[in-house]
Amino acid sequence: MSIEVRQINKRFGDFVALDDINLDIQTGELLALLGPSGCGKTTLLRIIAGLETPDRGSILFHGEDATDTHVRERQVGFVFQHYALFRHMTVFENVAFGLRVRPKHTRPTDAAIKQKVHTLLELVQLDWLADRYPAQLSGGQRQRIALARALAVEPRVLLLDEPFGALDTKVRKELRRWLRRLHDEMHITSVFVTHDQEEALEVADRVVVMNKGRIEQTGTPEQVYDQPATPFVYQFLGDVNLFHSRVHEGWAEVGGTRFAAPEAGDKAVIYVRPHEIDIQRIATDKALAGVITHVRLLGATVRLEVNVAAGDPVEVELTRERYTEGRWSVGEAVWLSPREARVYAG
Ligand code: ATP
Numbered sequence: 001m002s003i004e005v006r007q008i009n010k011r012f013g014d015f016v017a018l019d020d021i022n023l024d025i026q027t028g029e030l031l032a033l034l035g036p037s038g039c040g041k042t043t044l045l046r047i048i049a050g051l052e053t054p055d056r057g058s059i060l061f062h063g064e065d066a067t068d069t070h071v072r073e074r075q076v077g078f079v080f081q082h083y084a085l086f087r088h089m090t091v092f093e094n095v096a097f098g099l100r101v102r103p104k105h106t107r108p109t110d111a112a113i114k115q116k117v118h119t120l121l122e123l124v125q126l127d128w129l130a131d132r133y134p135a136q137l138s139g140g141q142r143q144r145i146a147l148a149r150a151l152a153v154e155p156r157v158l159l160l161d162e163p164f165g166a167l168d169t170k171v172r173k174e175l176r177r178w179l180r181r182l183h184d185e186m187h188i189t190s191v192f193v194t195h196d197q198e199e200a201l202e203v204a205d206r207v208v209v210m211n212k213g214r215i216e217q218t219g220t221p222e223q224v225y226d227q228p229a230t231p232f233v234y235q236f237l238g239d240v241n242l243f244h245s246r247v248h249e250g251w252a253e254v255g256g257t258r259f260a261a262p263e264a265g266d267k268a269v270i271y272v273r274p275h276e277i278d279i280q281r282i283a284t285d286k287a288l289a290g291v292i293t294h295v296r297l298l299g300a301t302v303r304l305e306v307n308v309a310a311g312d313p314v315e316v317e318l319t320r321e322r323y324t325e326g327r328w329s330v331g332e333a334v335w336l337s338p339r340e341a342r343v344y345a346g
Contacts, residue, residue, distance in 0.1 A: 035210035077150030255288030287335035
């Protein structure tokens with residue numbers, strides 16, 4: 001089912017939580033709402049769900065205005081960060097719950113419920129836990145059960161609010177791959193909220209980057225990462241070094257490396273990702289001189305922090321091989337030159 005978000009505005013007192021939000025969500029799409037804490041992601045998700053009313057604007061489900069449709073009639077399934085499983089019910093009963101509370105004339109028979117619950121538990125690969133209680137499950141297992149429970153009522157839309165937020169990194173990574181595979185099997189239109197850019201880029205078909213109640217950019221993971229529409233998107237999607245420069249004849253420069261500058265203004269800010277910087281030991285007039293002050297191992301890559309004469313320390317990321325070959329160490333004098341950059345008016 002497609003969802004259209006039209007000119008949605010929402011205030012809490014004087015505070016503008018959502019400022020004119022427009023968004024088209026395609027049928028069967030897995031969409032991520034990504035942004036820092038407080039940017040309005042959850043509020044937007046709750047408005048789509050029908051748990052919150054907008055001050056202005058409308059929500060269309062499959063082309064029909066659903067703004068005033070009650071949450072129960074929207075046929076949405078939810079999964080929240082803090083697993084809201086019923087503690088006194090077994091896994092089986094948790095998943096069956098949404099079917100059991102249906103009005104009598106639409107309620108499936110006990111046999112049909114039993115079969116459906118087992119099918120769903122197989123889908124989330126936890127059929128063997130049917131008789132356990134939530135307290136006897138791991139965090140990751142609880143989230144998968146929460147998802148099975150949300151799917152039981154055959155929602156037209158699945159809404160997930162930081163579904164893996166409370167879990168440790170390794171389990172999170174497993175679950176997001178699993179969510180992607182599950183979505184590829186089910187094709188339910190799904191929207192999930194996250195503040196973790198890696199999670200959004202890895203899992204979603206499209207990413208909506210939000211900031212201060214507005215949408216900064218909507219695009220595929222490649223688009224938002226490779227062609228950020230605004231400095232905010234660039235900074236939010238990965239670590240970045242900023243260099244301030246005066247603009248001369250259409251160029252801005254870092255050390256001696258020149259980049260085409262935007263037309264507006266005589267100042268520019270040059271954004272360079274840590275892995276886009278070359279480091280060497282030989283001085284050239286095209287490079288920025290500095291001294292290595294920290295070395296941090298990040299697994300497959302290594303981050304060097306380099307103090308330069310003017311401006312903030314520069315982060316340089318090398319592959320493990322380049323780092324080992326180069327034998328870089330703290331205290332060494334080095335020269336830096338950016339290979340790539342994006343330049344915005346400063
Ligand atoms: P987080 O990742 O921290 O959950 P978020 O992007 O999901 O952040 P929202 O929960 O949508 O942000 O909140 C947006 C802003 O609106 C926040 O500043 C929040 O304090 C405020 N807000 C949300 N709900 C209410 C409410 N019921 N009353 C007053 N202010 C609210």
